[in-house]
Amino acid sequence: MKKQILPLLALRGKMVYPNTSVYFEVSRPKSMAALEQAVNHEQQIFLVNQIDPSIDKPDQEDLYTVGTIAKILQMVKAGQGVLRVFVEGQTRARISSYTEVDGCVKVEVEELPYTGYPETPVEEEAFFRMLEEGAEEFSEKNPGFFAPQLQKAIDERDLRSLVSELASQLPFELGKKQQILEESDIKQQIQSLLAILTEEVEISIIRNELAEKVKKNVDKNQKDYLLREQQKVIREELGEEDIVSEADEYLEKCEKLKASKEVKDKIKKEIKRYKKMPPIAAESTMTKNYIETMLEMPWNKVSRDSKSLEKAMKILEEDHYGLKKVKERILDYLAVRFLTKKGETPILCLVGPPGTGKTSIARSIARALNKKYVRISLGGVRDEAEIRGHRKTYVGAMPGRIAEGIRQAGVKNPVMLLDEVDKVSSDYKGDTASALLEVLDGEQNINFRDHYLEVPMDLSEVFFIATANDLSPIPKPLLDRMEIIELSSYTENEKFHIAENYLIKKQRKLSGLTKKQVSISEEVVREVIHSYTREAGVRNLERTIGQLMHKAARKIVEGEKEVDIKKKSLKELLGPAPFEDEDENLKPQIGVVRGLAWTSVGGDTLSIEVNVMPGKGKMELTGCMGDVMKESAQIGLSYVRSIAESYGIDSGYFEKHDIHLHIPEGAVPKDGPSAGITMALAILSAITEIPVRGDIAMTGEITLRGKVLPIGGLKEKLLAAKTVGVKEVLVPARNKRNVAELDEEIISGLKITYVEEMNEVIKHALKK
Incomplete structure (x- = not known):
């Protein structure tokens, strides 16, 4: 058998037989190199198929051993590094050795001649006609099958060309195509081809029958729906159980759903629409989500309440x-x-x-x-x-x-x-x-x-x-x-009980500690409440107790068996206390009055300061006050001017002096109708230079005639006063009913004085 060395080009699923002409495209570097070598080797190249077409860089074991020696007739650049190649198959050959040089694979191949050719013209004609009839029958079931090369082989009555063209054109799997190429006996090759032709004709008949059945039920343009119906008919032909569709599942769930007739009718209507929609339609997904949401809603499903x-x-x-x-x-x-x-x-x-x-x-x-x-x-x-x-x-x-x-x-x-x-x-x-x-x-x-x-x-x-x-x-x-x-603010005693009964246990558990490992005394809890967490609720208190537990956990990990947190160690564990008793602010001062305010986070105290200086009778208000509070300040000034004569103040005093009223913490917005008496008293004290008691706080609105109006948020305000050490609080008389509703714990230790007129406020608050 004749041997020769040729460049190798690996094909992916494209079979080239002797006596056939084929186009294919090339883009891999090794394939490009093989074509370049072939041009220098009398245009001859060895074409062989990959066993697995998906492999991008095949080795020797990834290739079949039998392929086709072909002659390159034409090469055209198709753009972007792709070559379009036109070749003509010449003869079969088998690889005997495999070498790779300079990025190109060269193989030594030995030609494989055909054997078993029909012995007489009559036998040859018989084989030819069988192939021709099979091709025509296949063509009837698959219009457009006859390619020009196939028709040419039939017209020229060339048996070898007809076998090669049929093997090349018929749509069957690559493995069988390779078997036909490797078959040396012509008669055996024709028989294998006839068997494949018969099988393909039967497949075409069944497929066409299924397509006819499906066409009766669906629109020709609904391609996806057509495929589903084909699958359905195939399953029926095979006798398999039909798969219940999503729509049928939804209908089944709808029937079991505990809901009113109106709800069920709505769901069924949407399921009916969903059945008719093609799956690729955007509305199909939207409808599906809607149906699933409706089926998940507990329309008439209830839980049984506790009866204890x-x-x-x-x-x-x-x-x-x-x-x-x-x-x-x-x-x-x-x-x-x-x-x-x-x-x-x-x-x-x-x-x-x-x-x-x-x-x-x-x-x-x-x-x-x-x-x-x-x-x-x-x-x-x-x-x-x-x-x-x-x-x-x-x-x-x-x-x-x-x-x-x-x-x-x-x-x-x-x-x-x-x-x-x-x-x-x-x-x-x-x-x-x-x-x-x-x-x-x-x-x-x-x-x-x-x-x-x-x-x-x-x-x-x-x-x-x-x-x-x-x-x-x-x-x-x-x-x-x-x-x-x-839910008003908690008292210190309430906070203590909440900490003892709930917060300490919770934080100890979250920190992975046991009661034996860490203990916190009552005086520690009370000190944390009083000096570290002055707030309306207990969130910061819980956070601070959590910090103590974390410190204790660290000591346990470092080797200590038990940690007992004492009051004297709080400064070391938590740092300096942010709140201290304000004894110095409880001293009498001129032009400074302690007011009480309600905020959304609890009660607070605020000092209202007034200074008087020579000027032109202007009144300056600072401290980020709202419109209501500014009006209260103006009303307070008007009231003070109306009673100035009884305090020996000259009638021209207000035209010659400026009054500046300030509420500290100027960045914090302040507003509300409860600081009128406080501002009026501060103005009067500054003008008369009579000091105001430091151990007294007050809340209430004032009218132009000096009446004291009721206020809200009394519990929070009293707690704020108690926290800073105030002994007496002036409260509008009309708030007496609110005080009656408060717990004894809140008002204990506080002297609550009820006032109806501004002159009563002045009488109680100004230092005599």
Whole structure:
């Protein structure tokens, strides 16, 4: 057999037979190098196929051993480093040796001649006709199959060319094509080809039959739907069980769903639409998400409330110290539920400074009632769609937070906490607070409509609890729909009990410590409360106790077996105390009066200072005061001028002197109608140079005629006064009923003096 050395070019799925002409494209560096060598080798090249076409850099073991010696007829640049090559197959050959030189693979090949050729012209004609008939039958089932080269081989009655062209053109797998190439016996090669032709004709017949069946049921343009129907018919022909479609699953779930007829009809209508949609349509995904959301909603699914009043009381007492009014309201509600089986669900609004336990109370209520608990944070929410949901026609549409909360709970009667309801805002996208009106109105929320769901949703069994730091930002229509329960500031004694009963245990556990390893004395807790964490709530107190536990944990890790935290070691552990007793401020001073203020984080004391200096009768107000407070200062000045004569002040005094009223901490905004008597007294003291008692504080608004008006936030103000060591507090007489409601613990140690007129304030406060 003839041997020769030729450059090798590896093909990926493109088979070249002797006596055939083929186009293919080349882009790999080794293939480029092989073509370059072939040009210098009488245009001859050895073409062999890869066993796995996906390999980008094949080695010798990745190639078949039998290929075709071909002559390059044409090479054309196709752009971007690609060559389009036209070759003509000449003879078969087998690789006998394999070498790689300068980036090009060269192989020594030995030619493989054909054997077993038909012995007589009659036998040759018989084989030819069988192949021709098979090709024509295949062509009938697959129009456009006859290529010019195949027709040419038939016209020229060339058996070898016909075998090669048929093997090249028929759409069967690469492995079988390689087997035909490696077959040396012509008769055997023809028989294999005839078997493949017969098989391909049968496949074409079955495929065409399936296509005809499918065409009766689907639109010709729905290609994806056509493929699914073909698959369905194939499974029917094979006798396999039919796969239940998604739409059928949804229908089955819809039938089992506990919901009203209106809801079920809506879901079925959407499933029907979904069935008819092609999967590639954008609306298909949107509809699918909508159906799944509707099926997940607990339309008529409820959880059973606890029926033990004793258990509920025990849980509330376990979780929270004090808060008598809140606990009584919950127990009242429970009692009504037990008697009426349903009863009207209240909508509570817990109002108080940060850290007073508003959010944790809601969690305890859910535990006491054995209800699911869902928390929705409304702080900073300004888009109405956050509450009502988006229209489902929008891209990325989703239910509102209320509907989503119900879905998360899995029942239609959870405890739903609307946290920070006073911090919702409005913009061009709508008024969020107004959107909450329907949610929190017992007459309307039985048919609440979420824009995404598009069907009424019953919220009447949801136990809504809202929390807020301040009621003033909440619109009155929304406030009117809620029962307000105030959680005021904690006293030092209440903080002590909360720390002893809850916070120390919690922080000890979070730090991985045991009671035996670390102990904190009562005096340490009281010192932390008094000197390190003066606040309305207990959040900073818990944080500071956590710091002590962390310090103790470090000592345990360093080798100590037990850590006993003492009062004298607090400065070392926590640093200097940020708060000290202000004894020097309790001394009498001229033009300085201690006022009491309410803030959203608790009560506070503020010193109002007044200086008088020669001038032209101007009044200067500083300290970041609001309009209401500025007006109070003007009213106070007018009142002082009206009584100036009784204090021996010359009538021309005010035209010759400037008065400067200042409230320290100028960066902190201050406003509210409760500092009128304080500012009037400070102005009078500065003008008359009579000092004001330092151990007295006061709160109240003043009128032009000297009447003292009532104020709010009295508990917080009294606690603030007590904290700084004030002995006496002047309170408007009309606030007497508010003092009566306060615990003895708050007012003990304080002398509360009720005043109706400004002259009573002057009598008690000015140093005689």
